[in-house]
Amino acid sequence: MASLPRSVVHEWPYTIARPGVYKGGIRGLQAVRIAGFRDSAAFFGKVLARNGDSSMAQLLLRGFDIRKGHLDTAAQAGLIELLRPILKAAPLYRPIMPSGKEMSVRMTSAGAMGWVTDRAGYRYQDTHPKGMSWPAIPDKILTIWQNLTGADRQPDCCLINYYGEGTRMGLHQDKDEADFSWPVLSISLGDDALFRIGNTTRGGKTESIWLNSGDVVIMGGPARLSYHGIDRIRFGSSRLLPKGGRINLTLRVAV
Numbered sequence: 723m724a725s726l727p728r729s730v731v732h733e734w735p736y737t738i739a740r741p742g743v744y745k746g747g748i749r750g751l752q753a754v755r756i757a758g759f760r761d762s763a764a765f766f767g768k769v770l771a772r773n774g775d776s777s778m779a780q781l782l783l784r785g786f787d788i789r790k791g792h793l794d795t796a797a798q799a800g801l802i803e804l805l806r807p808i809l810k811a812a813p814l815y816r817p818i819m820p821s822g823k824e825m826s827v828r829m830t831s832a833g834a835m836g837w838v839t840d841r842a843g844y845r846y847q848d849t850h851p852k853g854m855s856w857p858a859i860p861d862k863i864l865t866i867w868q869n870l871t872g873a874d875r876q877p878d879c880c881l882i883n884y885y886g887e888g889t890r891m892g893l894h895q896d897k898d899e900a901d902f903s904w905p906v907l908s909i910s911l912g913d914d915a916l917f918r919i920g921n922t923t924r925g926g927k928t929e930s931i932w933l934n935s936g937d938v939v940i941m942g943g944p945a946r947l948s949y950h951g952i953d954r955i956r957f958g959s960s961r962l963l964p965k966g967g968r969i970n971l972t973l974r975v976a977v
């Protein structure tokens with residue numbers, strides 16, 4: 723296997739190079755190999771043709787199933803409308819890590835459980851730090867989970883992260899859930915974000931890809947506990963949110 727530099731950034735859109743073999747295989751979709759990628763065993767893409775364009779694609783990067791352009795502009799705008807009352811009922815706040823340092827993103831949740839962090843540690847709890855219950859996860863969001871994961875269970879947490887200008891999220895594992903056999907599904911809305919994927923243990927080489935509005939990432943299987951994070955956003959790169967920035971939703975089966 724060719725060795726990779728310590729960190730590789732995959733730019734999108736890629737030039738499609740030549741047919742390759744996609745090990746996961748999805749019937750009816752053409753398997754293609756992506757140009758410019760050196761570690762052919764680890765990274766394959768499949769183009770889903772839509773009205774003659776190739777803006778939708780499924781990529782597999784270090785076991786993360788990345789659906790480029792899964793949500794069209796109307797679907798993205800629809801989700802933002804659904805989030806408005808949630809953000810009113812359970813406002814975004816800036817969480818504090820157990821170290822006492824503030825996170826740069828602002829956060830809230832929907833669902834029976836919400837993920838929180840403070841001096842007492844990382845955990846799920848059934849109330850917002852201000853005391854109110856979390857609002858319900860909208861059906862449209864649950865449908866995305868159902869369609870893409872086919873899981874028998876619905877998520878009980880939709881963590882909502884807001885990335886303003888200059889914000890980031892360090893490499894971390896999602897490991898506060900009770901059962902890692904359920905995937906985590908992430909939906910990107912708004913500004914582009916540089917998403918870094920590492921390994922299931924700390925350290926080692928990493929690879930990054932720009933996530934755009936409408937992209938969905940499924941983190942499951944052997945990659946469920948892989949380190950991942952957001953290095954930076956391209957503030958103002960999308961017009962989805964009137965004041966700019968990025969919203970990321972992660973659907974989780976917490977308890």
Ligand SMILES: O=C(O)CCC(=O)C(=O)O
Pocket residue numbers: 881883891896908910915917950951952970972
């Ligand atoms: O913003 C993202 O795309 C990733 C969010 C994330 O890693 C998390 O909420 O645990």
